[in-house]
Amino acid sequence: MKPLFKFRRGVHPPYRKLTASSPIQRAKTPEVAVIPLKQHAGAPAQPVVSPKESVSVGQLIGKSSAFISANVHSSVTGVVKEISPMPTPSGEKVLSVVIETTEDETPEPKPIRNPDELSGEEIVNIIAESGIVGMGGAGFPTHVKLKPPKPIDTLIINGCECEPYLTGDHRLMLEKPDEIIQGIELLMKALNVRECYIGIEDNKPDAIKLFEEKLRGRPIKVVEVKTKYPQGAEKVLIKSITGREVPVGGLPLDVGVVVQNVGTAHAVYEAVILGKPLYERVVTVTGEVNEPKNLLVRIGTPISQLIEECGGYKEGAARLIMGGPMMGIALFSDEVPVIKTTTGLIALPGLPEVRRYPCINCGTCIDVCPMGLIPKMFPILYEKGRFQEAAEEFDVMNCMECGCCEYECPSRVPIVQSIRAIKSRLRREGKR
Ligand code: SF4
Ligand code: SF4
Numbered sequence: 001m002k003p004l005f006k007f008r009r010g011v012h013p014p015y016r017k018l019t020a021s022s023p024i025q026r027a028k029t030p031e032v033a034v035i036p037l038k039q040h041a042g043a044p045a046q047p048v049v050s051p052k053e054s055v056s057v058g059q060l061i062g063k064s065s066a067f068i069s070a071n072v073h074s075s076v077t078g079v080v081k082e083i084s085p086m087p088t089p090s091g092e093k094v095l096s097v098v099i100e101t102t103e104d105e106t107p108e109p110k111p112i113r114n115p116d117e118l119s120g121e122e123i124v125n126i127i128a129e130s131g132i133v134g135m136g137g138a139g140f141p142t143h144v145k146l147k148p149p150k151p152i153d154t155l156i157i158n159g160c161e162c163e164p165y166l167t168g169d170h171r172l173m174l175e176k177p178d179e180i181i182q183g184i185e186l187l188m189k190a191l192n193v194r195e196c197y198i199g200i201e202d203n204k205p206d207a208i209k210l211f212e213e214k215l216r217g218r219p220i221k222v223v224e225v226k227t228k229y230p231q232g233a234e235k236v237l238i239k240s241i242t243g244r245e246v247p248v249g250g251l252p253l254d255v256g257v258v259v260q261n262v263g264t265a266h267a268v269y270e271a272v273i274l275g276k277p278l279y280e281r282v283v284t285v286t287g288e289v290n291e292p293k294n295l296l297v298r299i300g301t302p303i304s305q306l307i308e309e310c311g312g313y314k315e316g317a318a319r320l321i322m323g324g325p326m327m328g329i330a331l332f333s334d335e336v337p338v339i340k341t342t343t344g345l346i347a348l349p350g351l352p353e354v355r356r357y358p359c360i361n362c363g364t365c366i367d368v369c370p371m372g373l374i375p376k377m378f379p380i381l382y383e384k385g386r387f388q389e390a391a392e393e394f395d396v397m398n399c400m401e402c403g404c405c406e407y408e409c410p411s412r413v414p415i416v417q418s419i420r421a422i423k424s425r426l427r428r429e430g431k432r
Contacts, residue, residue, distance in 0.1 A: 007239055009368050009372075010229055012229065018167075018286050019171075019294050026106070031101055032098060033074070034086050035098075035299055036086065036337065036339060037072055037096060039139060039339040041133075047095070048063050049074075059074045060073055062097065070128075070131045078099045083096070112273070113275065115186055123186050123268075124146045126272050128141070128143035132271055135343075136263065151256060155257075156197050156237060157260055158259055158261045159200040159262045163325065163327065163328070164324060166284050166286075169282075169343075171294045172266055176266055184220055186272050191258055196220045198220060201226070201228075202227050208224050230327075235371070263343075280297060283297045283338060283342050286346055287347040288316060288348060301337060303322075313347055314347070319348045319351070321346045321348060322345060327401065328344070356413065364409060369404060371400065373398065373399055377394050379413055379414065381394065381396075381418075382421055390426075397423065401419060
């Protein structure tokens with residue numbers, strides 16, 4: 001029997017992968033695309049087009065402005081209507097290029113490059129030009145991760161998709177395995193690593209079997225990991241697969257590892273081999289909608305349009321989450337655009353009134369914390385203003401805000417809220 005790689009602690013929320021067998025379909029081209037110039041970690045891109053200018057799909061419209069930043073491309077062929085601050089899923093208004101579509105053009109890219117003729121550096125440059133960012137939801141510019149300041153010996157590809165409801169990565173693995181594998185090989189060449197693992201949760205046996213067959217005889221190993229939340233968190237996955245522990249406040253590169261998502265590997269294939277910049281992505285639209293789907297969506301498409309394409313909201317839908325239900329963000333409106341980090345849109349019923357009680361010291365939050373923290377301390381330290389102590393003695397900065405502690409807490413203590421407040425206070429004071 002094959003060993004199953006697992007991590008200690010974590011939780012088992014109901015997975016509700018309603019769209020696991022729904023093939024990816026192309027969403028309609030928006031009549032107007034609102035493309036924010038900041039959809040990634042780091043500095044916003046600077047506009048390089050002007051109002052009334054004609055643009056074509058895939059054209060550069062925002063230029064990366066700093067080391068940690070990313071290029072932005074048009075997702076439609078049309079005319080720039082305006083460049084102004086527009087609401088985004090985070091609730092923040094961000095300078096955006098608003099483009100009125102004039103032609104419903106869907107280019108069919110064909111291979112234009114031979115990967116054997118490219119050096120690692122050339123691959124990284126194409127990835128930077130193409131505006132690729134982490135497609136798992138973090139949005140960190142990929143080219144920056146590929147220029148690590150420390151030696152790297154292992155690449156891990158994250159195919160876990162451990163959040164409930166989301167199925168875009170699963171479908172991509174089933175429908176585009178050869179493209180993902182070519183993307184992984186390009187990433188290995190860019191990093192100059194010989195060791196690579198692709199971690200897939202054991203609730204996707206079809207994807208595991210497919211990749212095992214395709215990767216036979218290649219230096220990329222499939223690792224079947226246990227289905228458990230948050231298996232796909234970088235630090236958890238590194239520990240499950242390599243046994244290495246990222247130090248407190250550290251990064252995967254501190255233990256010689258780079259982690260990339262399967263969606264990112266696919267985007268790298270499209271950019272490097274097909275010459276296609278990142279202007280569309282797979283989004284799972286699910287939950288309380290009439291026809292849940294996996295859609296291939298152009299960046300800048302209004303979320304309301306996708307809900308309509310999925311048959312509209314069911315009666316009782318009261319909340320809309322972007323991302324997974326555990327770590328995603330609640331949207332204040334569906335009149336905001338899909339961005340590069342929109343993994344999913346989940347319509348959910350209203351929350352029953354949450355009654356909170358005092359901590360009963362049951363220790364459940366400690367038992368489930370994948371980072372080995374003592375979550376029950378954070379609300380207390382926050383209340384008392386002991387922020388420095390939370391950092392120095394209780395490693396608050398090592399918390400990845402996965403929400404496992406609060407999910408299992410019988411008293412519904414608002415632990416994650418306290419953690420976020422402590423972290424933001426420490427950052428504001430420049431102490432972390
Ligand atoms: S303390 Fe942080 S890392 Fe630990 S379970 Fe809670 S949210 Fe997750
Ligand atoms: S799970 Fe909740 S009630 Fe139990 S120790 Fe943690 S904070 Fe207290």
